[in-house]
Amino acid sequence: MIKKILIFTIVTLFISCAEEKKEKANSLNVPFEKFELDNGLQVVLHTDKSDPVVAVELMVHVGSAREIKGRTGFAHLFEHLLFLESENLGKGGLDKMSARIGGSGANGSTSRDRTNYLQTVPNDALEKMIWAEADKLGWFINTVTEPVLAKEKQVVKNEKRQSVDNRPYGFNQQIIDRNLYPKDHPYNWQVIGSLEDLQNATLQDVKTFFKRWYVPNNATLVLSGDFDTTKAKEWVHKYFDEIPKGEKITPLVKRPGTVSKSKSLYYEDNFARLPMLTIAWPTVELYHKDSYALDILTEYLSQGKKAPLNKVLVDDLKLTSSTSMWNWSSELAGQVQLGIRGFNKVNLNDINEGVNTAFRNFEREGISDEDLKRIKAGLETNFYTSLSSVIGKGSNLASYNTYAGDPGLINKEISLTLNVTKEDVMRVYNTYIKGQNFIATSFVPKGMTNLALKNSEEAIIKEEEIIIGAEEKFDPKIAAKYTKTPSKIDRSKEPPYGKTPSLSVPNVWKNELNNGVKVYGIKNSEVPLVRFNLVIDGGQLLEKLDKLGVANLTALLMNRGTKNKTVAELEESIQKLGASIRVSSSKEDITISGTTLAKNYDKTIALVEEILLEPRWDTTEFELIKKSVIGNLRQQEANPTTITRNIYNELIYGKNNIRSKNTLGTISSVEKITLNDLKLFYANYISPSVTNMHIVGDINKEEALTPLNNLTTKWTSKEVTIPVFKTPKAPNKPTIYFYDVPKAKQSVISFGAPALAETDKDYYPATVMNYILGGGGFASQLTQELREGKGYTYGIFSQFSGTKAIGPFTIFSRVRTNVTLESAQLIKKIITEYPTSFSKKDLGTTKSFLIKSNARRFETMRAKLNMLENISTYNLNDDYVKDREKIVNEMTVDKIQELAKKYINPNKMIWLFVGDAETQLDRLNELGFGKPILLNNTKEKIKL
Template sequence: MKRFRLISAITLSISLTIWSCQSAGTNDQPEFKVDYEKFTLDNGLEVILHVDKSDPVVAVALTAHVGSAREIEGRTGFAHLFEHLLFLESENLGKGGLDKMSARIGGSGANGSTSRDRTNYFQTVPKDALEKMIWAEADKLGWFINTVTDPVLAKEKQVVKNEKRQGVDNRPYGHTSYIIDKQLYPNDHPYNWQVIGSLEDLQAATLDDVKQFFRRWYVPNNTTLVVAGDFEADQAKAWVKKYFDEIPRGEEITALEKRPGRVDETVKLYHEDNFARLPELTMVWPTVELYHPDSYALTVLGQYLSRGKQAPFYQVLVEDKKLSSGARMGNRTSELAGQFQLSVRAFSDKNLDDVSDAVQEAFAKFENEGIPQKDLDRIKAGQETGFYNSLSSVLGKGFQLAQYNIFANDPGFVKQDIQNIMNVTVEDVMNVYNKYIKGKNFIATSMVPKGRTAQALSGSVKADVVEEKIVQGAEETFDATIQAEYERTPSTFDRTQEPPYGQTPEVVIPEVWKAELGNGMKVLGIENDEVPLVQFDISIEGGLLLDDINKVGVANLTANLMTQGTKSKSPKELEEAIAQLGASINIFAGTERISITGNTLKRNYQKTMDLVEEMLLEPRWDEQEFTLRKQSVISSIKQQEANPNAIATNAYNILIYGKDNVRSKNILGSESSVSEISVDDLKAFYEKNISPSIATMHIVGDISQEEVMNSLSDLESKWTAKAVEIPVYKTPDSPDKSKVFFYDVPNAKQSVLRIGYPALAATDDNYYPATVMNYILGGGGFASRLTQQLREGKGYTYGIRSRFSGTNEAGAFTISSGVRSNVTLESSQLVKEILTDYAQDFTEKDLETTQSFLIKSNARAFETAGSKLGMLQNISRYGWDDDYVKDREAIVRDMTVEKIQNLSGQYLDPDKMFWLVVGDAKTQMKRLEQLGYGKPVLINEMVSPENK
C-alpha cells in the first residue's frame, strides 16, 4: 500500500455518500451522508472531523497504524501490550489519570483494541469534555513513554497474561487460531504469531525493548485522529493544533508488502482440548488482503455457503447427514493477506472424517448449482442493513472513517467500497471459489475432547501447543505503587493543567409515545430519523418462569421453533423472505419473558411486521426442524459442561435461588429434560402462554406513531387475548454466614470467581441508591476499587466487576472475575478485605467522582437505538416515569458519604455471601480454607446438568 499523502496546511472537505445496496438501478431512495473534513498537521498526524449534532456527545478515536504485524519473532505481543500501557499514566494526566478523568467527565470508559495491523484508543464523552479528551490523547503520543518503568511493565505483563488465559488457554477451542496461523504463514511472516503474543515473549520483553517499539511506531506520521459528534469544527481544529502540533514527527515508515499465506501441501493437525466436549473441524485456505477486488466475492461466497437453510453446508451437514447444527464460514481479510475459514462443530458422537466427507459433498453441490441471483441480492440487502447499523453511533462513524483512511488511504473510500459490493456477480462468486478453494491445499485442525483422538481427521498429526503449568508462586513480584522518576518532556505551554469544561450540554430526554391495542398489547415508541432503520421488540412476559420445573427447556424450544416457518411458509421460505428485506427477526426466551426482536430498513418495515405477525400467530411446528433444534440445544448443553464461565453461571444461580426455584435452572434445560420434550409440549406452552394481554412492543427509529399503529391493525384484530398466570418464585434470603463452594475443572489456567448473595429487586427504593454505592466498588470500571487493586495493583486478573441485577423480583449482588489460578486464595482474600473496608475507606473525593460520572454520562444515555429501546423497556417493565433519569439524578445529587457508608453496611457484608470458585481443585481448593469460611464444599455432583 502507498504511504499516506502528506498534506500540509490544506483542508479537504468531502461528502461521503452511502447509496442503497438493494438494487443498482434504484435511485428513488434518499442518500445517507457522512460529511467529514480531513487535514494533516506538519508532523504528519492525519485528522478527520465529522460533525453530528443529533446528541450532545463526541467520540474521539486515536488509531496507530501498528499491530502485531509490525513486531518481530521472539518479541511478539508488543502492540497489544501498548493498548494496555497507554491508559495507565502519562506525564500530564498522572498515574491512572485518563481513567480517573473518564469517570469524572461521564465518559463511556477509555478503551482500545488491537488487530494484526492497527491499534486504536477511543471513548465517547459529553460534548463539554472535548478539549479535555484532545489534551489527553495528545499525551499518549508526546508525553507518555517516560512514565513506563520496570514495575509498571511487570504488572501489565501479568494483566495481559491473564487476558490470554481467559480468552485462549481457559476456553474451548481457544488454541485453534494459533495452530492455523503457525501453518498458514511462514515463520518470518508478520501474521505467523497471535495478536496477543506468547507468554514467553511477554515475559522476556525488557523495558528498553518496549520503549524502542513505542518510539518507532507511535508517532504522529503513523497515526489518525478522528473526532465525531456535536462540536464546532473550527474550535476542534484549533485544539488539535494546540495539543498535537509540537509532537515531533517520527522516522519515515515504509509500507509492508502484501504477502498471502502459503500452503504447499495440505496439513492436518489435531489437539486434545481440555475444555471441549464436542469435536470441531476447521479448514483454512489462503486468500487475498483487505479491499482486494476478489475479497468482496469471497465474502459473499462464505455467507452463501454457510448461512441459512438454503446454504449448501446447512443442507448437507445439518439436514441430510445430521452431523452438526451448522457451519461457520467467512473470509477474514487483513492488510497484508486473507484467509477463508470453515469451522464445523460436530455432534458429540460424530467423527470428523464424516464431517470432512460432508464438506466435500457440500462444495460439490455448490459447484453444480452455483449461487442464484436472488440469493446474491439477499446477501447484498443484509450488507446494507449491517452497514447502516455500524453507523448508528458517532463512534461507529469514527471507526469507519479511520478504517478507510488507514487502509484505503481515503476516508471517502466508502463510495468505492459500496460499489465493489454492488458489482459482485454470480460469476464472480464461482470464479473465486475456483481460484482459491476448489482443489487447493488447505490446513485442517481437529480439536477433540480429551481422550477422544479417534474422532480426529484421519492422517492428522499432533499440533505443537504448549500448555502453561500451574505453579504456586511462579510469577514475579512487583510494586505497582512505585512512582516513576524521569525528566519531563518539554512543552511550549503548561500541559499539567487540565483544560476546562466547555458549555454544559443540555440533556434532552427522548419523547416517548404510548398506546394500547384493543387486545391489550401495550406499545411504546421513540421516533428518531438519524439513520433509515427501525428497531423493535415485542416482549411477552413469562419465559423460563412458565416452564415446568421438572421439564425445563420448553420455553426456549418454543421460541426457537417459532422462527422455523409459518403455516404458509416453509422454514426456508420464511428465512428467505426475511433476508430479501435485509431484515433480521429473532425470537428467544429469557428468564422472565419471550422476546421477538427486529431490525429493518425503514422502507421494509411494513413487510417485516407482516412476517412477524405470521411467525407470532401461525407457527408451523415443523417436526424436522424440531428434531434439529433439540439436537442443537443438547449440543449447547454439552459445550457448557466444560466452559468454566458457563459452569460458574449455572452453579451460581443454584446457590442464589435454590433448586426449588425455576430461576436456578439453565434455560436450555438438561440433556435428559430436553430429550423428553415433544412438539406437543411446545404447542401447549404456546396456546396457554402467548398472549397480547402480557405483551408490550417497544419501537425506535425512523417511523411515526401513526405509522406504527397502522402497521399493527391486523395484529390487533387477529391476536386474541387470554388470561395468563405467571408463577411467582420468591428469592431466598441471603445466607446467615459465608461458605466457599468449589467446582473442579482439572488443569484450569484460571479460577472463575462468583461472589454474592440474593439482594434487591429493581423496584426496591434502595435499588438505585445501592447501585450508586457500588460505582466505586466495582461498577465503575477502572475507577473502581476492585479493578484498581486486583488488576492495576496486583495483576491478578484481566477484569473484575460488581453489580446488582434485580428485576421485578429480587436479584443477586455479584462480584465476578477470572483470576490467575495460582492466586485464587490471594484474590479472594483481597476481595474480602475490600468489602470489609469499603465503608470506612469511602471518601468525599469518591463521592465527587461518582456524582460527576452518573450525572454527566446522561448526555450519552440515549444516543443509540439500543439505548433508547432500553429506556422504553425500563419504563414499561418497572412502571418508571418517562423522565426517570431525572429522578435518578436527584438521588445522585443528594447522596452523601454517610449514606454510602450506611448502604455499604447494609449490602456489602462479606461474611454473608456465597463464595464460588470454578477452577483446578487439586492445586487451589485446600488453600481456600485460609479464607476463613471453613472447608470448601466440592459441588460438581450438585450442579451436574442431570441433577438440576
C-alpha cells in the first residue's frame, strides 16, 4: 500500500496545530541533493550524522504492472534473483557480503509499480555497497542460468504457498483484483504471480525482461545517513557511469479499475473457521487530490470506538470484534477496501446490512471538526516514528523520485493531507462509495456457503495438486559459463573498508520510585518523540490452568475505558495528543506501551496513570472482548503455523506446564472466565513491586520522572510471587509427531528440545554458535542448503528462545509438501555434521557480522528501548553490548564445536510436522527415528 507508506513518512519538522501547519507546511525542508548521470541513473543524497550508518536503496521502476498476461510474477522473481550472484560479487552475492560487513541483511520488496533493494550498513562499507549495487545493473544477467532459474522458481513458489495458498483468506485479494480490474489491466493479477506462469518462465523470457527494465534510466539510487557526499559522488560515478543507458521507457497511462455492475462472489476456504466479508470500490491513483480525503474517510469510518462501522457492527449488532477500511492508492489506479471478519457462524448478509446502516448514519452526521483534527493528529506522530531510521528516510526519497520525478515532494505532500476539509471527506464518500458499484467477496468455512452474501457466484481458484517429485530437477552447484562483461576498471576486487566506526553505547539513566517501580531512560533528540513502556512481570505465569486467558483478557479490558472515561472518550483523549497507548499481555508480563510527542509526554503519562489505576471494568466491553478472543482461537484451529506453535510448546514443556499454553487461553477456559476473575487478577498481581519502566526520547531524566509522581503516591506496592515452572530436560531419544491438515500445500516443521535460559552463561555464546547454523539469515547453512541449494522453502531459521526460564532450541520452517521427508533428512544431516563442519572461515564471518553490526545496534528508538528492557529484565550492565563483543572476539572454532555438541543433538529432539498426512505421514518412517505418532484424527474435529 504505497500511498499509505508515503503519507506516514514525509516530514522532518512538526508544527502542533493543524491551522499553523496549513500556513507553514511549505517551510518544511528535508535536505537532499539530487543529480543525474549521463546514462539516466538518478541519484539522491541525504546526510544524517546521528549514527555511523548509511542506508543504501536502489529502486527500479518496474513492478507487476510492467508484466504481461501469461508471464506474471517476473518483477518479483527478479527481486529474488538479484541477491544470488553477480559477475564480481560471485556466489551468494549481496547476501554473503552483507554478513561480512555487518549489514542489516540485504532485503528487497516488489509492488505493483516498483522493485527496491535496500539495507543499512556501517558507514565504513559504503563504497562496497555502491560497487555491489552497480554490479546488479551492469554485471548480473550472465550469472542467471537454467539451474539458477529453476531453483529460484521453487523458492518463489514456496513464498506463494506460504503467503497465499496455505493460509486463511489467502486467495481473497486475488479474487478481488481480477474482478475490480479488466483482464488487460496490469493490476488484474497479483504481484507474486501464478504458480503456472512462474513455472513456464524461460531463461530467454527472464533475460529479455531484465534488459528492458533493469537499466540506469529506469532506476533511482538513494544514499541516506552519515557519509561524505564528495566521496559518495566519486564512487557513484566510478561504478555506475559506464553502465549503458537502456531503451526509452514510456510512462504507463493512469487507468482506474472499472466495475460496470456490482458483483458478489463466495469461496469455501479450507483454512478459514470464521466468515469474512470484503467490499472493494475503484478509486483514484497516487497523488490524486481525492486520495488524501479518502485516507481520512476510511480511517474515520473504521478506526476506534466512535467509528460509524464499529458503532453498528461491534456495539449494536455484536457481529464482529472490529472493522477495517483503507484506501490503497497505487501509481495507475486506486481502490478502497472494507474487510470484516464475523464471529462464528455469523451470516455475512447481516454484516452487509450493518455496513449499509453505518453508511447511512455517516451520510446523516458526517465528520466533525474535532474528529478531523483527531485523525490528523494521529498521523503527525506516525510521521516522526517513521523518520527514526535512515532507511525510512531513504525509502521515501526514492519513492517520491520514482513516482513523481521529484524527491522534493517529501516537503510538500503533507500539506495536501492537512488541508483536507470536512466537505472533502463527504464529497469523496459520495463520489466513490455511496451508490457506486463494488466487488464483494464472502470467504466462508467449508460447508457453510449459506453464510455468504445472497446471489453470490462461486469464485474459482485453481489449486495446486500435491504430487511427489513433481518439480523439475536442478543442480545449483553447476557454475555459470559466460564471457565476462568488460569494464574500464577492475571490478573483480571488492573495495576496501573506510574508517572503522566506533561503537557508541547510549548513556542510560536510572531511578527507583518510592513504591518500588524501577525506571530506566535514554535521552534521544533526533525526533521530538518519546517512546515508553511499563512492564509488569507475571502475565500468564500467574494464571491457573482452569482459567487460562485471564491475563490477556485483563490487559484487553484495561484498554477499554477508565473509571471516568468511556472507551470513546479515552480513545479521543489519546488521539488528541497525537499519542498511542496500548495494554498487552504475554507469557511473562503485562505491558503498557506508548508513543507520544515529547511536548505531550506529561498529558500522555496522566492517561497511562488513569488506565493503570482506574480500570472501567465495563461488562458490555468484557463480553465483546471475550467473543473476540474466542473468535481468534477458533480461527487458530485451522492455521497451520499456529497449530504448530501450540503443539510444539506442549511437547517441549508438557501439558501441565503453564508455559505450554496459548496466551489467549482455550475456547472452553475463556467461556468460563468472569469479570470478577479479572478484578481478582488485577488486585493481586498488578503491583509496583514487579514493575520496570523504560523511557526513550526527547526529554531528560527530570522531565521524564516528574509526571510519575502520582504513580508513586497512588499506586501502592504489594508482594507478588511469580511461580517457577520447571522446564523438562531434553528427551533421551528422538520422536516424530504429525498433526494432519488435509490438503496442506506446505508442511510446517518445528524441530528442537529444551536448552537454555537467557541468564545462563552459555546463552549468548550459544547464539553466537548458532549464527552460521540458522541464526544468520542467508549466511546460515540451513538457508543455503534448503532454500538456496534445493528450493525446498522460502525461509528457515534456528534459534535459542530462553528468557529468565529455560527455553528451547528450535529449527522452524514451512517446506513444500512433497519434499517434507527430504527437508527433514537434509536438516538432520546438517545438524549432525555441524559440530565438525564449522570452519575458521565460518568463525570469521560470524565475528565480522556480530562486531561490525554493532555500529547500527542503537540507531532507532525501538532499539534503545529494547536495550533498556534487556538491562532491567536480565540485570545486565549498561554497556553489556561490550561484554558480548568480548565473548565474540574470544570465540574459537573449538568453543563453537563444543557448544554445538552440547546443545544441538538430532538424536535428542522433538520432530514435529504439521501437514498433509495422506501423502506425507508414512514417508517419515524413512527419517530413521521410528514410526511417527499421529496426533489427530481428521475425521473427528480435534480441539487444541
